[in-house]
Amino acid sequence: MISKKSSIPAFFLIPLLTLAGCAGESPDSSSESENGSEDRTQISFIHWRGEDKEVFDDIIAQFEEEYPEIGVEMNIYPSEQYQATGQRMLTDGSTGDVFTSFPGAQFEAIANAGFFEDLSGEDFVGNFDESLITVGEKDGQQLALPYQLVFNMPVYNKGMFDELGLEVPKSWTEFQEMADTLLENDITPIAFPGADIGPNQFMNSMMMNNAPDEDVFQKLQNGEESLTNEWWVKTLEDFQLLEQKGYIQPDALGTSQDSAMAMVANEEAAMLATGSYHMASLLDLNPELELDLMAPITVEESEAEYEGINTATFMLAVNSNSEKKEQAKEFIRFLSRPEIASQYANETGQHLTVNDVEYESEVLQNTAYWIDERKTRFQPRFLITNAQVEAAVLSSIENVLGGADPMEAAEEAQQIVEENLE
Incomplete structure (x- = not known):
């Protein structure tokens, strides 16, 4: 079984660097549609997973078709840049109505800055495996919802x-x-x-x-x-x-x-x-x-306590400074639907924290045993704050x-x- 970690230690201040533009993926704007309505509410979605751009483009298109009154503009940044500048981008609420956070240090810094909207009372929280989203909790509040279950080992x-x-x-x-x-x-x-x-x-x-x-x-x-x-x-x-x-x-x-x-x-x-x-x-x-x-076992077999490493990451959150919180929550609710989460999982090769995901790809089916059958521990590096x-x-x-x-x-x-x- 996955070893559950209920809390992350105290925060550190992420350096507030000036965002000079994206050095990786170009911003992908889904704000314009055939409807072109001036009444359409545009929300900003920011993250660091450039390799997921194609599947997110498709998911966003599906969302905008079902909710024509909401547009989603996605911006993707290199992970190191995102870790360094993510907090700054959230400051005035104009960027990152929906944003993602790394667990551990970045989560703690953003939480202490007060930029997470509390999602505890939202119905879509129930779409996630409660044992896998504890890293998004702080002071009794569900501030972020980890989307991916990653195994950080070779x-x-x-x-x-x-x-x-x-x-x-x-x-x-x-x-x-x-x-x-x-x-x-x-x-x-x-x-x-x-x-x-x-x-x-x-x-x-x-x-x-x-x-x-x-x-x-x-x-x-x-x-x-x-x-x-x-x-x-x-x-x-x-x-x-x-x-x-x-x-x-x-x-x-x-x-x-x-x-x-x-x-x-x-x-x-x-x-x-x-x-x-x-x-x-x-x-x-x-x-x-x-x-x-x-994972390499660096001790004798009788001394080994763990078989691998897990991280619940790509933590979905709503910017507390946003003026479009309800629309932002609607997008997260959409991402947490089992059929949408299944599409994301299979097209990106990621295990997820969402309940009832159907893993169709052979590689995901063949590695799903790591979720329930192997003893893994939460990534130690993310506990350095x-x-x-x-x-x-x-x-x-x-x-x-x-x-x-x-x-x-x-x-x-x-x-x-x-x-x-x-």
Whole structure:
């Protein structure tokens, strides 16, 4: 079963950068229609999922056909830009009548700024699995509704494993044996997109059993834990082992997401160190792939408490500063209909938190067992609520992959943690 996390620790202030325009997807305006009525209410919908543009275009068209009095203008921003500037865009209520939020730090910052409209009393909240939307709760209010259920752990080529007679490793020893077999067959075990994603996703499964205490990062920020303790030093040593043994590709820190995905699609690499959200894109590149999910178990089998990582994310919300709240809620109600959610799930390759979704795609059907049958924990990185601490944690991994000694990298990162405690 998914390990439920009922709350996210205290907030940090997201830097308020000036939004200089979208560097990724161009804004997609659905404001004009054949009706062209001046009485039409235009709402703004902002998010970071550029790969979902096509399906959202279709869903928005369906919504506008059913509700001709409401138009939806969608704007998509690169995820890093969205995390940095999302809060600022909500300030005057003119943008983001419906917006999305990451769980953890961004959610806490926006909540403390008072930009979430309380959705607790809305009937459409009942369309969601109540056990999967707790990360959108704060102080007894349902401020946001996570739409996606993502598994932030490596995607692997199950067909390749079957051909080579490999089984999913259940311990760190078995993981290394598996990786050695792949290398013997001229296959890179793990494609690591260090240039743009870095260790943001892979760190979660690499540390989940080294530090099974789900409050470890809260304790780190409270001064009760240290990055120089065994749980984090071992994690850094495990990353060092991956690099030294060639289990990740050369120049991993300079490899882009697209290049890493191409390695897996071309079967040059067996695993992609990101998460379930990339499975659909991999199948677009190579429809012949048979994919599944696999988190490295970095301890002995008897010591493993978790099998993987989950994140309820892409949190739908209504801007409390909006003058079009009722229309915004109508759009979220539409997105939470089982038939609309099913379309979104199957066309984007995402598991969702909405009840009664029918997964038609083979890859979603084959990985649905992770929802109910495997023990996963909420993504640890999203429980780091201080931006400087998060950057220090991630940089320590990058430093080790760049050749630094694990303990020295841990000590350098811990110094930054302590400076922020002061």
